[in-house]
Structures are given as structure tokens and as C-alpha cells.
Amino acid sequence: MKNIMITGASNGIGKATFDAIDKDLFDNIILIDKKNSDYCDEKTTSILCDIAKEEDVKRVFNFLDDKGIVITHAVNCAGVTGPSKTFSESTLEEFDKVMNVNLRGTFMMLKSQLEHMNKAMQGRIVNITSVLGSCAIAGGSQYGASKAGIIALTKHLAIEYAQKNILINCISPGGVDTDLIDDLRNSLGVEVLAQMHPVKRIATPDEIANYIKFMIETATTFQTGTEIFIDGGYSAQ
Numbered sequence: 001m002k003n004i005m006i007t008g009a010s011n012g013i014g015k016a017t018f019d020a021i022d023k024d025l026f027d028n029i030i031l032i033d034k035k036n037s038d039y040c041d042e043k044t045t046s047i048l049c050d051i052a053k054e055e056d057v058k059r060v061f062n063f064l065d066d067k068g069i070v071i072t073h074a075v076n077c078a079g080v081t082g083p084s085k086t087f088s089e090s091t092l093e094e095f096d097k098v099m100n101v102n103l104r105g106t107f108m109m110l111k112s113q114l115e116h117m118n119k120a121m122q123g124r125i126v127n128i129t130s131v132l133g134s135c136a137i138a139g140g141s142q143y144g145a146s147k148a149g150i151i152a153l154t155k156h157l158a159i160e161y162a163q164k165n166i167l168i169n170c171i172s173p174g175g176v177d178t179d180l181i182d183d184l185r186n187s188l189g190v191e192v193l194a195q196m197h198p199v200k201r202i203a204t205p206d207e208i209a210n211y212i213k214f215m216i217e218t219a220t221t222f223q224t225g226t227e228i229f230i231d232g233g234y235s236a237q
Contacts, residue, residue, distance in 0.1 A: 001120075003028040004216070005071045007051060007109060008078035010035040012178035013128055013212075016205035017075050020213045028069050032060065032078065032109075051078050051105030061112045071116040073216055076106050076150075077128045081180045082142045095142050102146035107153065114161065123166035126215050127154050128208075131174045131231040137196075147172075151227050158225030167224040171211055174231030175202035198233030 002025060008014035009031035018031060018039065029044045031037050037046035047063065049056045064071065082098035083090070106127065117123025132140045133147030154170040161168060175181055175193050181202075194201045211230050214220070229235045 001027045001070070002072045003030065003069050004073040004075070005030040005032060005113065006075045006077065007032040007049075008076075008128075009033045009039075009046070010037045012077065012180060013173070013176060013205045013208050014075070014077035016209035017077065017212050020206065020209040022213075022217060025217060026073070030060075030064065030069070030071065051109055052100040054108060057105075057108045057112060061116075064116070070120045071113050072120045072123055074109070074113045074123075074125045075128070075212055075216065076109055076125070078105065078109075079128070079146075079180070082146075084139045086139055087141045090142055098142045098146050099149075102143070103149040103153075106150050110153065110157065114157070114166065117161075117166050118164065121165055123161075123164075123168075124216055125154075125166070125168045126212050127168070127170040128212075129154070129170045129172045129227065131172045131229060131234050133172060134227065134229075135235050154227070155225045162224055167221070169215060169223060169226045169228065171208065171215070171228050171230055172235070173203060173208050174229075174234040176208055177202050177204055196234065197231065198237065201232065203230065203232065 004026045006014050006017055009018055010033040027043065031039055031046040032049045034050050039046055047060050049060050051057060079102045080098060083094055113125060127150050129150045130147040132144040133151045136144065151170055154168055158168040174197050208230055
């Protein structure tokens with residue numbers, strides 16, 4: 001059986017991923033988010049969960065265990081951007097919030113997902129990071145550090161699980177037209193944000209979801225531990 005979990009599924013890249021995947025490939029589709037999702041049918045289950053809260057994560061996987069659902073595929077999209085401000089203006093409280101959701105939350109999800117995949121003796125994980133985890137922009141230190149941590153987790157875990165039929169990769173988008181970039185829109189302006197990318201625009205969530213679909217569904221069986229830039233050329237500058 002193949003069962004997929006998508007975090008951050010109520011909007012943005014997570015919602016686009018759910019829309020893009022071939023539902024017939026999976027026996028169960030588990031959608032995770034802090035907000036209610038409209039998706040619900042015989043194979044799709046939407047579960048409220050704040051990935052920054054350990055009790056929420058445990059509740060999700062206890063529910064799956066009770067239902068006998070073992071996760072074999074996962075797309076980890078859930079995250080926050082944090083404030084767009086200089087390092088000198090940043091506060092420890094802001095830093096902790098970004099890290100608790102993006103890095104600590106993803107760590108907790110990965111730990112439980114990988115326990116399931118070990119049982120299933122197979123697995124594929126795609127973590128959604130950011131070009132700012134490897135490249136820099138003024139005012140992006142908190143967010144960039146949290147995403148850099150996920151990139152590192154992806155690579156280290158890929159090595160640990162390489163001989164267990166579990167493939168772990170990450171996609172690092174550039175600017176994507178979602179609610180998460182509202183701070184950058186407000187501080188930089190839409191046109192400036194677009195001009196930062198050589199293609200002179202930002203991506204749609206659907207464009208990123210197409211790459212996720214490819215990595216989750218196709219025979220990419222020799223790919224693990226990679227960071228794939230889908231950034232309109234940003235990282236090539």
C-alpha cells in the first residue's frame with residue numbers, strides 16, 4: 001500500500017501538490033495543516049495539526065497507527081516566513097518562532113514519517129526548503145537559517161536511509177506567489193521581487209507542485225540527498 005502525507009496542505013504549494021498528484025496511485029492521502037481543509041473523501045483525510053507542537057504531531061501519528069495507515073510518501077510544505085527585517089532588528093522571540101515551526105516542526109514530522117517508512121521498507125520524502133537556505137538576501141537571516149537547517153537534515157537523513165529503500169530530497173523554490181511572501185511583497189514591492197529573478201517573475205504554486213509530483217510519482221530511484229533549485233535562475237546569479 002502507498003499512503004501519502006502532505007503538510008501545509010490547505011493553501012500554497014501544499015494545496016497545489018494535492019491538486020497535482022495522481023490520487024489513484026495512493027490508498028490514503030493525509031492532509032496536515034493548522035487550518036481546516038475542504039478535501040474529504042473515501043481516501044482523503046484532513047487533520048488539524050500545528051507541526052510546532054509535539055502533542056499535535058503525536059496525535060496525528062497515533063490516529064494513523066490506530067487506523068493501520070503507514071505513511072510511505074511525504075511532502076513537507078508547512079512553514080512560516082518570519083519577519084523581513086535586518087539581523088540587528090531581529091528578536092530572539094521571532095527567531096524561536098521561525099525555528100520552532102520550520103526546523104523543529106519539520107524534524108518532528110520527519111522522525112515519525114521515517115518510523116512509518118522503516119516499517120513499510122520503502123519511502124519517498126520531498127522537503128520544501130527555499131533558495132534562501134543556500135543564497136542570501138538582506139533581511140532574510142531568520143528564515144534562511146531555518147531553511148538551511150532543513151536542507152542539512154535532508155542530506156544527512158538521505159545518507160542514513162540510503163540503503164533502506166527510502167529516498168529523501170528537497171526542493172528550494174525562489175519566490176512563489178503564496179501568502180508566505182506577503183512580508184516581502186510589502187517591504188520590497190511585487191516588481192522588485194520579480195526583478196530579483198532572472199526570469200523577471202515569481203513562480204506559481206502549480207509550477208513547484210509539478211516538480212514535486214515528478215519526484216514523488218516517477219521512477220527517480222537513484223536520486224537522494226539532493227537540493228533542487230526551482231528558482232527562475234536566482235541561485236545562478
